[in-house]
Amino acid sequence: MSRIDATAEKTDIIDLEQVRGLIADDMSLVNSLIETSLHSEVGLIDKLGHYIINSGGKRLRPVVVLLSARAFNYSGEQHINLAAIIEFIHTATLLHDDVVDASLLRRGQKTANQRWGNEASVLVGDFVYSRAFQMMVEINSMRVMEILSEATNTIAEGEVQQLINRHDPETSQASYLEVIRNKTAKLFEAAAQLGAVISDRTEQEEQSLAAYGRHLGTAFQLVDDVLDYSSSSDELGKNVGDDLAEGKPTLPLLYAMWNGSEKDSAIIRDAIENGGKEHIESITSSIHSTGAISYTAELARKESQLAAHALDKLPPSEYLDALYALARFSIERQF
Numbered sequence: 001m002s003r004i005d006a007t008a009e010k011t012d013i014i015d016l017e018q019v020r021g022l023i024a025d026d027m028s029l030v031n032s033l034i035e036t037s038l039h040s041e042v043g044l045i046d047k048l049g050h051y052i053i054n055s056g057g058k059r060l061r062p063v064v065v066l067l068s069a070r071a072f073n074y075s076g077e078q079h080i081n082l083a084a085i086i087e088f089i090h091t092a093t094l095l096h097d098d099v100v101d102a103s104l105l106r107r108g109q110k111t112a113n114q115r116w117g118n119e120a121s122v123l124v125g126d127f128v129y130s131r132a133f134q135m136m137v138e139i140n141s142m143r144v145m146e147i148l149s150e151a152t153n154t155i156a157e158g159e160v161q162q163l164i165n166r167h168d169p170e171t172s173q174a175s176y177l178e179v180i181r182n183k184t185a186k187l188f189e190a191a192a193q194l195g196a197v198i199s200d201r202t203e204q205e206e207q208s209l210a211a212y213g214r215h216l217g218t219a220f221q222l223v224d225d226v227l228d229y230s231s232s233s234d235e236l237g238k239n240v241g242d243d244l245a246e247g248k249p250t251l252p253l254l255y256a257m258w259n260g261s262e263k264d265s266a267i268i269r270d271a272i273e274n275g276g277k278e279h280i281e282s283i284t285s286s287i288h289s290t291g292a293i294s295y296t297a298e299l300a301r302k303e304s305q306l307a308a309h310a311l312d313k314l315p316p317s318e319y320l321d322a323l324y325a326l327a328r329f330s331i332e333r334q335f
Contacts, residue, residue: 009188013318013325016058022322023066023120030083037084037131044116048124052091052112061191064216064326068195068209071319078139078198085148086191088132093155093187095125100163101246143197151190158183167247169257169272176251180221186270188217200268208310212323215307219330222300225250227333229287244283247275251299255292297331304331 013019020027038049060325062083097103098111099118105111113121129152136145161179165171192213198204209290228243229252243250257268264286267279287293307327314320 011319013289015325016329019063019067019322019325019329022318023063023070026066026070026080027059027062027084027293029080030059030066033080033084034087037135038128039087039319039327040127043110044120045124045127048112048116048120049091051115051130052095053072053087055106055109059087060220060326061187062186062212063088065195066324067319067322069199070190070195071314071317071323072199072201072205073317074195074199076198078141079138079195081135081196082144082191085132085135086128086187086194088128088135089148089152090187092125092128092132093159094126095121097159099125100159101242103242105242141197147190147193147197151186154182154186158186162335165249167273167275168249169253169254169269171249171253174329176249176254177218181283184221185214185217188220189213192216197226198275208314211310212307215303215310216327216330219300219303219327221305222251222296222303223331223333225252226293226300228252229284232237241277241280241284244271244280245275245277247272251296252287252292253283255295256287256290259290259292260286300331302329313325 013022034053035050038046038053040046040049065083065086066079069082094106096167098106099113099121102113103111104114111121132148136148139145147276158179158181161175162183165175165179189210190213193206195208196209226242228241228250244253253272257265257272260268264282268283269284271279271283275316304327307330308324309322311323
């Protein structure tokens, strides 16, 4: 039996709401800080920023910060600030991503760029980024600055790597995974690692938390890529097939191209090269018939297990159990 399965048996934490219950007071402080720090005398910044911040996201990255700090019995206040900073960085990337991808729907509602235009979304994204760095300075820790500045730089590299891969059917699985680890997993990694840093834990413990976040973030993105071809728009919170329309060579699409019939592979290759949803039904059918969904889901499961194993040597607590629960949650979403 794996450690993640053993933990599932011994803990009463079975869903995300119970995880949130453990840190409800901390999260309330984080939300208040986000509201306060987002304020600007410029009305459009205030309106657009609050729109995306309050648009129903799970705020998983702040949750990881709070749980990681509490797992080491941290009793200060910096975890609140760091959780807000992490959410601001994530929010800024969403604002920029939606412009680059020309997205129309996120979390079940219109994207900010759809409502206010690309220019406003990019500029407010810049404001949210810069506000995050102002808040970092207030923490007065070079180690924190080092981790977060590296994370934001790596995320930017991941965005460019994804742009390079777009419309490229020759994208390899290794290249696809590298984009995920840079673009998505890196912020999860920083979120988890910072909990150990502010708790003055050992380098080994710090790296264990970093590994946990990296594998957790990878699992989440793999599942997101599966859901793009196996959920409704209402369940997903965005338009199904958006990745296909944008010519993004995600793993389910690549695997179906590698393992499908000659005809199906040619259709998928053309869809990646040119974008569009004209053949989404036949492509989705190929994705399911080739086992692309189960292949990608299994890869996500392995990443979830690696996240759990990274926690093996940490001191037991209800907060540690909650971190295990997040690893389970990452792969238990509806396929």
